Amino acid sequence: MWMPCTIWDGRIRTSSKHPSWCGYGSPRHFVQSLQNGFLTMKRIPISNRIKYLEPSSMSSFKSCSGVIVSASEKILIDTNMGPDETLALLRAEQPDIAIISHYHLDHCTWGPLVSEHTDAELFIPEGEERYLTSLDFFIEKTGGAAGLAREWTELTLDVTGYREIRDFSTYPHGHQFLSDDVTIECVGTPGHSPSHTAFYFPKEKILFTGDMGVDRFGPWYGWTDCDLRELIASILKLRSLDVRVLLTSHGGVVTSGIEKEASPFFKGGLRGISQAVSPKSPPAPLYERGEITDHTFQPPPCQPVGADLCVCPFEMDRETAHKTRDDKVALIKGNHIMKKVLGIVASPRKLGNSEMMIKEIGKSIPIPHELKLLRLADFDIRHCRACYQCLFKEEKCVLKDDLYQVLDAILDADALILAAPTYFLGANALLKLFLDRGLAFYAHIDRLWDKPAVGVGIAGIPGKEGYTLLNIQSFLKLMMTDLKATRLIYGALPGEIFMGDTNQQLAADMGNALFSEPLKQEGPSCPLCGGDTFRFIGSNQVQCVLCSNTGRFETSTDGPVFHIEKGEHEMFLMREDALQHREWLCQMKGRFLEQKKQLKEISRSYLKGWEWVKPEDK
Ligand SMILES: Cc1cc2nc3c(=O)[nH]c(=O)nc-3n(C[C@H](O)[C@H](O)[C@H](O)COP(=O)(O)O)c2cc1C
Structure with a gap:
């Protein structure tokens, strides 16, 4: 049966006159919308190797x-x-592998061009x-099932340019x-179409x-080959992945709010479905028919919410197991997979103030986590x-040490806690020694960011x-990192920082902030980066040293205000910025080669005529 409904911002809209045509209204509107778009593609670098x-124009199907x-x-x-742009793209890129996620026209019509x-x-x-x-x-299977075979055939052939694919493999x-x-996992997400992937x-924790x-159509089309139960299971499956960047077919790139339970797609979408649709069949475990994959929740026994659909993995408040890639079991409490927190102790002193402060902060992290400590001096x-x-080349440092x-x-780690002691007006040099190896970090922007x-x-x-x-x-x-709070505390003797209650309270606040909202800044700060150290460079000009x-600053009744550009x-x-800075660094080689002659001339004049103090054994 054709179910004329679409999800729009998590709600389901229905139309008794026409099928939804994925949010385009009538077939006529739909056809017009297809004829409008001349496309100029945008390339958005997501990581060193992955571009979106x-x-x-998204108005064209x-x-x-x-x-x-x-x-x-x-x-x-x-x-x-779109045909012209795809052709230009294929010619320019000359891919080795081309993958189609599912058969819908807006995803598949480039298929024949690949082999041609x-x-x-x-x-x-x-x-x-x-x-x-x-x-x-x-x-x-599609428009024909709704009695629109003729119109749908015309549109499919004349407007979208559908052609049967001859030369292909399957995955x-x-x-x-x-x-x-680079590993690309094909995550089965049926429901939207029989084998949608x-x-x-x-x-990189990137999900396409x-x-x-989270696009405006929503994933529910209501076509005869769509399956609501499978769709919900697919949503839950995707929800269980650890994702930092969400790339969508029609909704752009999403980098914030992905993990939030209130995410409009993951939670709102499910709620919308569960409230508006009430399938006749009794509630069955959602995973009965789908395979349990590495990333799939094993839903606990639960009471249906709203309609007879199991949406309770979002509501559960007890522990359950999460089967991981290497068959280990990670603990999930409530809706949270155990977070891995790394405490970096930048003091050589064992059981010193830095170490104790990190442990104290760890005690207050409110969600399930595992805290591991690392002493840089080791x-x-x-x-x-x-x-x-x-x-x-291999983007690896050549030094053979413990970097x-x-x-x-x-x-x-999923999160970091850092503590360092002051040594001669700055943080202990262990911190800087490690940071100075930072060019090697740029190979890992995706995982660090x-x-x-x-x-x-x-x-x-x-x-x-x-x-x-x-x-x-x-x-x-x-x-x-995503900096949630930095603070300076005082105490010379080991343990002295906890002689009063103040720092215990601060540790609790910092632990709470780690996976939540940042702590409020204590004084005036840079509006761009949150830094609170400034250099005066003119009458009212300042530079944020972080x-x-x-920019400029002015004084208000609440103290100085910084306007930094x-x-x-x-x-x-x-x-x-980080990706571009990496590019800029990589271009250093080219800049050096361009000016090599001049540079050599300059350095040659400083080569000889100086005496060195050398270590005695060398
Ligand atoms: C070599 C050295 C230099 C220090 N320099 C300073 C300093 O410049 N300013 C300061 O306030 N404390 C200074 N301290 C004190 C430490 O910052 C303080 O004892 C801190 O609690 C040490 O932390 P830890 O126990 O984690 O090592 C210094 C300590 C050492 C051993």
Whole structure:
């Protein structure tokens, strides 16, 4: 039966006259909307290897947003940009692999172009072969089922340019495409179409949702081959993934609010479905028919909410197990997968104030977590030799020391707590020694970006902390974290910081803030980065020493107010800044080669005629 309803912002709208045509109203409107769009695609870099491609017009059913992966293989996913643009794209990119997420026209009509214009292998989802290889089958299962076979055939052929695909391979759900260090998992998300697939990049925590996105149509079409129960199971499956960046077919890129339970798609979508639709069949476990994958919740026994649909994984308040990739069981409490928190102790003193403060903050993290500690002094971290090798080739530092043990622990963590003591007016040099190896961090922007973090500086003499807090802030900003709070506290003897209650309360506040809203800034701060250290550079001009941007300040009754402007070369304010800064660093080599002759001439004049003090044993 054709169910004329669509989800719009989490609500279901119905129309008794026409089927929804995915939110386009009548078929006539729908056809017109297809004829309007001339597309100029936009490329948005998401990581070093992954780009999001967006057609300039989303009004046309001839196109959808897609993804390009540039590893040892060039992989295109759903890059249906409209016929001309797709052709230009295929010719320019010459992919090795092209993947279609599902058979709907806006995702599939580029299929035949792949074999005609490239040597790429075209992959389509197992189970949708007949839609993509037979016009008759396609029409019968879609518009034909609503008595619109003639109109739908015209539209399919004349407007969207559907052609049967001849040359293809299939991929099953659960399949992984691997290229270099990029893994693309094909996450089966049926319900929207019989074999709809989303694509998950586990290392980068990027999810290309296909049509299971936060777009204005919503994922429920109500076509005869759509399945509501499978759709809900698919939503829950996607909800259980650890995602930092959501790429959608029609709703752009989403980087904030993904994890929030109130997310309009994940929660609102489910609520909308459960309230508006009441299937006749009795409630059955949602996972009965679908496979349980690595990322699927095992829903606990539950009471149905609203209609007879199981939406309780969002409501549960007891512990349950989460089967992980390597078959270990991670604990989920409520709706939370256990968070991994890393405490970085930048003091050489065992059981000193830094260590105790981190442990105290850990006690107050309100959600299930596992706190691991790392003392920088335990590791052999050598000084950076400025060879820039880590930006090129294998993007690895050439030094044989413990850098990657520490970096891996940071990459693996969901959040960081840092504490460092003041040594001679600045943070202990262990912190800077590690940070100086930071060119090697740029190979990991995806995994570093936006980890929640808090930092504490500890000084023995009130007022003699110097620039310790700035060191803590710049360390965490350059590690690309989402800084929730940094504070300076006093105490010289081990344990002295907890002689009163104040720092215990501060630790509790910081623990609470780690996975939540940032703590309120204590004094005036930079509106761009939150830094609170400024250099006066003119009558009323200042520079924020953390983000390096300049601006003016004025005094108000509440104290100084800073108006700082974003510069052209940013390092960490946004993910794009970090990616661009990495590009700029990589271009250093070219700049050096361009000016090599002049530079050599300058340095040659400083080569000889100086005496060195050398270590005695060398
Ligand atoms: C070599 C050294 C230099 C220090 N310099 C300062 C300083 O400049 N200002 C200050 O307030 N405290 C200074 N301190 C005190 C420490 O910051 C203080 O004892 C702190 O609590 C140490 O933290 P920890 O127990 O985590 O190592 C210094 C301590 C040492 C050992």
